[in-house]
Amino acid sequence: MADRPVLEVHDLHVTFRTEGGLVPAVAGIDFAVAPGKTLAIVGESGSGKSVSSAAVMGLLPSNADVKGEVLLDGRELVGLPNDELRKIRGNDIALVFQDALSALNPYYSVGWQVAEAYRLHHDVSKKEALERAVRMLDLVGIPAAKARAKDYPHEFSGGMRQRVVIAMALVNDPKVLIADEPTTALDVTVQAQIMRLLEDVQTEFGTALVLISHDLGVVAEVADDVLVMYAGRAAEHGSVKDLFYRAAHPYSLGLLGAMPRVDVPPRHRLTTIPGSPPSPGSVKTGCPFQPRCAYTERVGERCITERPELTPRPGEGNHEAACHLGRRPEVAP
Amino acid sequence: MTEASSKSATPKDELLRLDGVKKYFGLGTAPWQRSQSVKAVDGIDFVVRRGETVGLVGESGSGKSTLARLSTRLLDPTAGKVSIGGQDVTKWRGRRLRPVRRKIQMVFQDPQASLNPRQSVGTILTTPFRAQGIRPTRAQLVELLSQVGLSEEHLERYPHEFSGGQRQRIGIARALAVKPDLLVCDEPVSALDVSVQAQVLNLLADLKDELGLSYVLVAHDLAVVRQVADRLAVMYLGTIVEEGPAAEVYSSPAHPYTRALLSAVPVPEPGAVRDRIVLTGDVPTPIDPPSGCPFRTRCYKAEDVCATTRPVLEPVAGGDHRAACYFPEAPLELSNPPLSERTQ
Amino acid sequence: MPDLVWFLIRRLFATVLVLLALSLAVYLIFYALPADPARLGCGKPCTPDRLEQARHFMQLDQSTIQQYLAFLRGIVVGRTYGEGGAAVHCDAPCFGYSFPLARPVTTLILDRLPITASIALGAAVIWLIVGVSLGVGAALKRGKLFDKLAVGLALIGVASPSFLVGLLAILVFGFWLNMVPVNGYVPFTESPVDWAWHLIMPWLVLAALSSASYIRLTRAQMLEEMNLDHVTTARAKGAGERRVVLVHGLRGVLVPIVTIFGLDLGSLLGGAILTEKVFSMQGLGELLISGVSQVDVAVVVGVTLFSAFLVIIANLVVDLLHGVLDPRVTHG
Ligand SMILES: Nc1ncnc2c1ncn2[C@@H]1O[C@H](COP(=O)(O)OP(=O)(O)OP(=O)(O)O)[C@@H](O)[C@H]1O
Numbered sequence A: 001m002a003d004r005p006v007l008e009v010h011d012l013h014v015t016f017r018t019e020g021g022l023v024p025a026v027a028g029i030d031f032a033v034a035p036g037k038t039l040a041i042v043g044e045s046g047s048g049k050s051v052s053s054a055a056v057m058g059l060l061p062s063n064a065d066v067k068g069e070v071l072l073d074g075r076e077l078v079g080l081p082n083d084e085l086r087k088i089r090g091n092d093i094a095l096v097f098q099d100a101l102s103a104l105n106p107y108y109s110v111g112w113q114v115a116e117a118y119r120l121h122h123d124v125s126k127k128e129a130l131e132r133a134v135r136m137l138d139l140v141g142i143p144a145a146k147a148r149a150k151d152y153p154h155e156f157s158g159g160m161r162q163r164v165v166i167a168m169a170l171v172n173d174p175k176v177l178i179a180d181e182p183t184t185a186l187d188v189t190v191q192a193q194i195m196r197l198l199e200d201v202q203t204e205f206g207t208a209l210v211l212i213s214h215d216l217g218v219v220a221e222v223a224d225d226v227l228v229m230y231a232g233r234a235a236e237h238g239s240v241k242d243l244f245y246r247a248a249h250p251y252s253l254g255l256l257g258a259m260p261r262v263d264v265p266p267r268h269r270l271t272t273i274p275g276s277p278p279s280p281g282s283v284k285t286g287c288p289f290q291p292r293c294a295y296t297e298r299v300g301e302r303c304i305t306e307r308p309e310l311t312p313r314p315g316e317g318n319h320e321a322a323c324h325l326g327r328r329p330e331v332a333p
Numbered sequence B: 001m002t003e004a005s006s007k008s009a010t011p012k013d014e015l016l017r018l019d020g021v022k023k024y025f026g027l028g029t030a031p032w033q034r035s036q037s038v039k040a041v042d043g044i045d046f047v048v049r050r051g052e053t054v055g056l057v058g059e060s061g062s063g064k065s066t067l068a069r070l071s072t073r074l075l076d077p078t079a080g081k082v083s084i085g086g087q088d089v090t091k092w093r094g095r096r097l098r099p100v101r102r103k104i105q106m107v108f109q110d111p112q113a114s115l116n117p118r119q120s121v122g123t124i125l126t127t128p129f130r131a132q133g134i135r136p137t138r139a140q141l142v143e144l145l146s147q148v149g150l151s152e153e154h155l156e157r158y159p160h161e162f163s164g165g166q167r168q169r170i171g172i173a174r175a176l177a178v179k180p181d182l183l184v185c186d187e188p189v190s191a192l193d194v195s196v197q198a199q200v201l202n203l204l205a206d207l208k209d210e211l212g213l214s215y216v217l218v219a220h221d222l223a224v225v226r227q228v229a230d231r232l233a234v235m236y237l238g239t240i241v242e243e244g245p246a247a248e249v250y251s252s253p254a255h256p257y258t259r260a261l262l263s264a265v266p267v268p269e270p271g272a273v274r275d276r277i278v279l280t281g282d283v284p285t286p287i288d289p290p291s292g293c294p295f296r297t298r299c300y301k302a303e304d305v306c307a308t309t310r311p312v313l314e315p316v317a318g319g320d321h322r323a324a325c326y327f328p329e330a331p332l333e334l335s336n337p338p339l340s341e342r343t344q
Numbered sequence C: 001m002p003d004l005v006w007f008l009i010r011r012l013f014a015t016v017l018v019l020l021a022l023s024l025a026v027y028l029i030f031y032a033l034p035a036d037p038a039r040l041g042c043g044k045p046c047t048p049d050r051l052e053q054a055r056h057f058m059q060l061d062q063s064t065i066q067q068y069l070a071f072l073r074g075i076v077v078g079r080t081y082g083e084g085g086a087a088v089h090c091d092a093p094c095f096g097y098s099f100p101l102a103r104p105v106t107t108l109i110l111d112r113l114p115i116t117a118s119i120a121l122g123a124a125v126i127w128l129i130v131g132v133s134l135g136v137g138a139a140l141k142r143g144k145l146f147d148k149l150a151v152g153l154a155l156i157g158v159a160s161p162s163f164l165v166g167l168l169a170i171l172v173f174g175f176w177l178n179m180v181p182v183n184g185y186v187p188f189t190e191s192p193v194d195w196a197w198h199l200i201m202p203w204l205v206l207a208a209l210s211s212a213s214y215i216r217l218t219r220a221q222m223l224e225e226m227n228l229d230h231v232t233t234a235r236a237k238g239a240g241e242r243r244v245v246l247v248h249g250l251r252g253v254l255v256p257i258v259t260i261f262g263l264d265l266g267s268l269l270g271g272a273i274l275t276e277k278v279f280s281m282q283g284l285g286e287l288l289i290s291g292v293s294q295v296d297v298a299v300v301v302g303v304t305l306f307s308a309f310l311v312i313i314a315n316l317v318v319d320l321l322h323g324v325l326d327p328r329v330t331h332g
């Protein structure tokens, strides 16, 4: 409430036209992030996390139809001509990918690549851009940044490469940083370094962060708000405490129960969610989670016939869940 | 089970024993260059006893997979001794290894890549029997499938018709076909979603109860390992730096590296304040590891002595718990119970 | 850099070895043939006496190995055939002497090389430009009309026999339309315009056919490259589509194209046999063909070795270029 959101997404739909028919990869999601805040998007593989972030950036392939609103500082991005979008990409909104090695161009030095990102949005000489790039590399903790700027991506370790990618994303002081699984490919010790770096950057520059992750531990640590996606839709949305202490959707509860923990002695068994996630669009009516849901019997027919909408739940933020079960489901046995 | 395996069981029930095992991979270098090698596994003693699950953790490149493949005799050690079921099999090759291979089976990380896409599940499950010269009956195959929670209807299907978790089940079923004593699982769940990962971890636990299996569980995810391991071995640059009963190592890590590693794992507890030890720098290259203690370049406790000779595994706080460090951390008496106990 | 020096020394060593082995093989093969070069060289009433004389003069009366060693020696110090006034001298580096043509092979090759090189280089430049730009265009307009046309063209090009296309072209443009000369070669130094004018047909025919495989190669590589994550990164940075394609996409395609181009050019320089034949140009290819038909062993060995040498050099250049073009490659 403190700050107006810098990025708002309303009722975002992404449909792919494929040979096998239409694939509704994202079927109506909403989220918002305020400056300096972190929104985490969690969900299973294929639930539409990456597609949503690519849609925000206007980076989807040409066989994708995007509907809905993406507002950056109140300005609509959906439908903007490519030329206008180009000025926003990398400048106002920047992206950090999961796999830093493939995200960097193997043929150019890292200094050149960071400098290119700067030159694309600033009318400066190559030399000035490179100086800026070196400052950025230094900022993200690359030792001897000036000398290392001449090196190529394959000459860096995984963690260092991810730092380079982050430097490249931050070089234009973006308002929003979208990080798609930024630490999944990294060891925990390096993950800790990178997450600390992202936090430092946020406090220093007030960047809004959209963090896509499947690691609930990381989410608990850095997120302010969480969006739980399931099969291209929002299953639950709320503050990080809402999700971890007051989860209202059976799927969120399932995720929490299924996660083994390093800080407590093991329980006898992990709770599991039976089955596996549906492919997009395969559930036509009712609740997409219904085939795997342990609570559907309590609700009955409605879960199969009527699609649950997001409804408010008790909590601190805009806690909402898309489930017909009115009260909070008790923790599974 | 057949008599072969019961005969070779040793009194101590050691299914697997590695003594001073090393594996160096030669790098292809030109003749005039100094020959280089990757010291992937650099002097490891490792024991797995019947009925126990040993977790093997460590950062990428620390040699976990190499150790796993040495244990299953998929790789020949550069030095040291590999004993399986009490027999020294270091020098064994080819046909002679068959009965040994049967006792130890391997499950791989990527269920997609380790299953032949052109073979039906039935054919995939028949292969290990064939390798032992057996023709399995359909009932045997169905029995296998049911052990991993699949059913007869899946027999005629092909790998691409299954989800990731199901494919991993098929990989496990294939390993179980020859009734092994020990499953060496290399990152069995790291390609899976959390909810599916839990299914597979529970399956592994069930199979252990039902069939009395033992496991070596290689994983980089320390939480996954904690869920199932009885004992834990922590690897760094090709060596085991700490080893002991899992409960003890997790609650009271003695080696600075283990402590840093555990503290780096985020916990699903919003607002939890943790004393995180953030390691600086990168893992050194296994081609030219540091002198003395391999961890000294990143260690927050390193002193001069650490650079001279490599510390060996020595008992800490008595018992089974050992660490290779000159200045091990004092045991943590649960002075600081994790916040999360209360949600339990 | 010392790595590079070692690399070069090693490659040079390997090159010499390959050439030695190759020359020996060619020698052995040709001397195993039933045809007798001396008989062709001994003149009309070929008495056993004269035959013996010719054999001795051409140094064919020595054992194969001796001849081979004499050949190797000739490369370093030159060689003299026969004695006294009739002696024929061949200066170092002597790659043999062609008795039918009465010239040292080295001179023959150097005479013919400009012709073959003119054909090869000109055609290569054309097909590289045409092939790569059509290939890039096709990849960017994937599935559109342009792509289909380019792919179709490439298919025709790959499938057509060059001999036939050359003859057809001569027939149409040379005889019917009378637009261009159909044969002959004018040295560049004499008249650059005439040089190019006489070469235009062979260039176009050769380039038309070779462009085809470059279209296909470029298109395939480009499609692969444009799907890579780092190209998406370039877009995410805010690069315009042109920059994405030219700076980020094409860059990665360079390596495979340069590889194939280097090897193609290297083997073409050793003799564009069919093209030379069709357009009656006296290049290296033509020299080789006539050498074979006249059992002119010296010429065959010389030209074969020279072609092999060019191919090996092309390989070396390509490998060196890899080091320049791809930072991940080191010459260790
Ligand atoms: N270009 C495309 N054409 C057709 N379908 C696509 C395309 N890109 C993505 N999809 C589909 O959209 C769905 C959502 O994919 P997305 O990559 O967003 O998943 P995700 O949540 O990021 O998963 P992960 O955790 O595996 O990265 C998937 O089912 C995927 O198959």
Ligand SMILES: Nc1ncnc2c1ncn2[C@@H]1O[C@H](COP(=O)(O)OP(=O)(O)OP(=O)(O)O)[C@@H](O)[C@H]1O
Residues within 6 Å of the ligand: B025, B026, B038, B039, B040, B058, B059, B060, B061, B062, B063, B064, B065, B066, B067, B220, B286
């Ligand atoms: N066949 C091989 N040839 C050369 N080097 C190898 C080979 N296999 C492994 N290595 C090297 O040995 C070291 C240990 O590799 P290993 O795969 O055992 O690590 P790991 O602990 O399993 O890592 P990860 O968590 O990434 O799977 C690495 O430096 C690796 O590059």
Ligand code: SF4
Residues within 6 Å of the ligand: A249, A250, A251, A287, A288, A289, A290, A291, A293, A294, A295, A296, A299, A303, A308, A322, A323, A324, A325
């Ligand atoms: S709506 Fe029904 S099926 Fe869906 S999550 Fe709620 S209880 Fe389960």
Ligand code: SF4
Residues within 6 Å of the ligand: B255, B256, B257, B293, B294, B295, B296, B297, B299, B300, B301, B302, B303, B306, B311, B324, B325, B326, B327, B328
């Ligand atoms: S031996 Fe020294 S360097 Fe190694 S872990 Fe112990 S204190 Fe650190």
Ligand SMILES: [Mg+2]
Residues within 6 Å of the ligand: A049, A050, A051, A180
């Ligand atoms: Mg994704």
Ligand SMILES: [Mg+2]
Residues within 6 Å of the ligand: B064, B065, B066, B186
């Ligand atoms: Mg591994």
